[in-house]
Amino acid sequence: MSQADKSRPATDKRERILDGALKAFARKGFYNTKVSEIASEAGVADGTIYLYFKSKDDLLISLFEDRMEWVIDRLNTELSTVAGVEERLRRAVELHFQLAIEEPDLAEFITVELRQSSKFMKEYKNPKFLDYLKLLESLVEDGQEQGAFRLDVEPRLLGRVIFGALDEVLLLLTFSRSPNRDVVEMTRQVTNIFIDGLRAR
């Protein structure tokens, strides 16, 4: 444990609630999860949750923010050491799929809850999700600017296409709980399709 864990016990409790919520939401979904279940999963009292979050909705939003930020940071860190648009795209695909192995609860949570929540929590724009989309878009843009990718496709559309494809495969991986080696082969196949499809000719 780091020093922070002792100096900020409140932060620790907040984190435990988020962890509990993730586990519970992954297992039963947002609407079928009771606040008391999250509390029990986190090892705190029901009321304690309301010291850290305004409502169950707020907890969901905060969980998105927190976990998507983690995903984006991780992707940025990985990509920062990789050169070449094709290789960067490959790494992005691979990392997305690896969620199914490394963080199955998070994978389930994102694939299943993302759409519902961004639609029904009206005022919430889900900025972190948009950041993730932007990241995929910029992969395409970079490729176009470097002359590696065709110019007759809009990066904004392609970002969506790629995210949708990855997310759907992640869903498949999450539910079938496929072994690790599959991820490598799946990454190869999906990457090839997009790279060959995108390649400037």
Place this chain on the structure above:
Amino acid sequence: MSQADKSRPATDKRERILDGALKAFARKGFYNTKVSEIASEAGVADGTIYLYFKSKDDLLISLFEDRMEWVIDRLNTELSTVAGVEERLRRAVELHFQLAIEEPDLAEFITVELRQSSKFMKEYKNPKFLDYLKLLESLVEDGQEQGAFRLDVEPRLLGRVIFGALDEVLLLLTFSRSPNRDVVEMTRQVTNIFIDGLRAR
């Protein structure tokens, strides 16, 4: 009363309930829709719904079955007159996107509720959705058998990839309510990516 009123009065009421449910679910989502809202939307009494469906869950499942079957039939009909794998893929993409224009409620319903349903209505396997996936898979398989598509990709994976991509774009179209012409251009871009990515070399 006309003859039609006598030939299927019950079916008519069942259909009105399904229509009402689709409209309500599209607007507020399954969990935020009250049974009484569906009833009022359908112009029937609350109790009437339970003459045609066992529960709110059963209504959701029935709606999936009914609408997915309609989508699949429509796709099959369209494709039956089209030759050439590339053109068939193009038509499939186009039809998927056109849902956003022609049946925006259905588009919203499918993009937002589909994933939840297969996860939380445990025993329900969503066979119609799997049929749709199979249809996309067979497009890839046909292309491989005819030597038009590369052989180093699994149709099963590609079906998912394509569905995910289409579904995500449909989501975008549905929420931004883009005008008709966008659909044509989007179809072209997405189709090109997949066809070029899939093409045997």
Place this chain on the structure above:
Amino acid sequence: MSQADKSRPATDKRERILDGALKAFARKGFYNTKVSEIASEAGVADGTIYLYFKSKDDLLISLFEDRMEWVIDRLNTELSTVAGVEERLRRAVELHFQLAIEEPDLAEFITVELRQSSKFMKEYKNPKFLDYLKLLESLVEDGQEQGAFRLDVEPRLLGRVIFGALDEVLLLLTFSRSPNRDVVEMTRQVTNIFIDGLRAR
């Protein structure tokens, strides 16, 4: 079948509904029996019941009237051929217990529903039940007038005491479904207690 069955088919249907209600009430009790179950048991449509009875409550009351009248008539007929207060009391006890054998549904219905209904169907005084009580009272009175029974007990109280005792034993018989021979021995024991207890000394 008698002539009446053909000339009054409506009466036949009324009877079938009462039979169905008795069977259903015996099995599940008044409050747990749906009108539609009675209808199905009687082989009529739900709505038909309301052509013969004003409400579910009215059906219950009518069933009491009808069956209690039958019980009373039967008791009167039997007793009309019996002389001697002690023997008359014995026959009354025996007949009461025989309900468990001959008409188990009726026995269950009377033992379980009688109290509830006479209490909660406010304006209904359950006159037939009071008739039955009067019959038991008059057995005691007759015994007192003939000098066979002690005079220091009120017939009204004794009627209740005997009815309560019989009804409780009937309940036991009904639930345990004891064989026929028990009834004879039980009749002997119960009769002896009351006759010896009542005998003038």
Place this chain on the structure above:
Amino acid sequence: MSQADKSRPATDKRERILDGALKAFARKGFYNTKVSEIASEAGVADGTIYLYFKSKDDLLISLFEDRMEWVIDRLNTELSTVAGVEERLRRAVELHFQLAIEEPDLAEFITVELRQSSKFMKEYKNPKFLDYLKLLESLVEDGQEQGAFRLDVEPRLLGRVIFGALDEVLLLLTFSRSPNRDVVEMTRQVTNIFIDGLRAR
């Protein structure tokens, strides 16, 4: 707040709910009593009832357990100071009838709801009621063993007979709300019948 408030705050609320339920059930019967009425009678919120009882059925069963135990304890306490089988039987009868005076709601509840309950709450065997029956049986058995009572009657049957008689008279007392002095005379008459009927000769 007093010490008592701290030593059993939960028990207190549970007791208030049971009291409210007894009052409500006595007034309108189990099936005609709404949970919200019980809550309001008890001065708690509707939901609070479900913190102490699993369901409305469970509340009914718990009420039986609780009140029958109280009745049995009371009877045992009273009888512990009484010698002689005849006098003991007299006290048992008297105590049963006194319920009508001292606890009219409880009397109404027991006489009206007891039979329903054991029949419709399927798995529930109503053990406390059987305890009460056993107590009456043992009065008869003791009398037989001491040579005071005749041996040609089964205690098990007599227990039922006595309970049925007492219960029916209690019902009469409860509904007619007779004054106190009646109870004494009624006790005398009923006791005499059973004692003279049971006496060994």
Place this chain on the structure above:
DNA sequence: CATGAATGAGCATTCATTCAT
């Protein structure tokens, strides 16, 4: 008379949220 589809008032139960301790 008979039907049974339709009605809609009614109710047990849940669960997010609060607040006294």
Place this chain on the structure above:
DNA sequence: CATGAATGAATGCTCATTCAT
């Protein structure tokens, strides 16, 4: 800060009753 007992609004579903055919 933390607790968890208490709250009470909210809702899916039932079923006695009606009425057009």
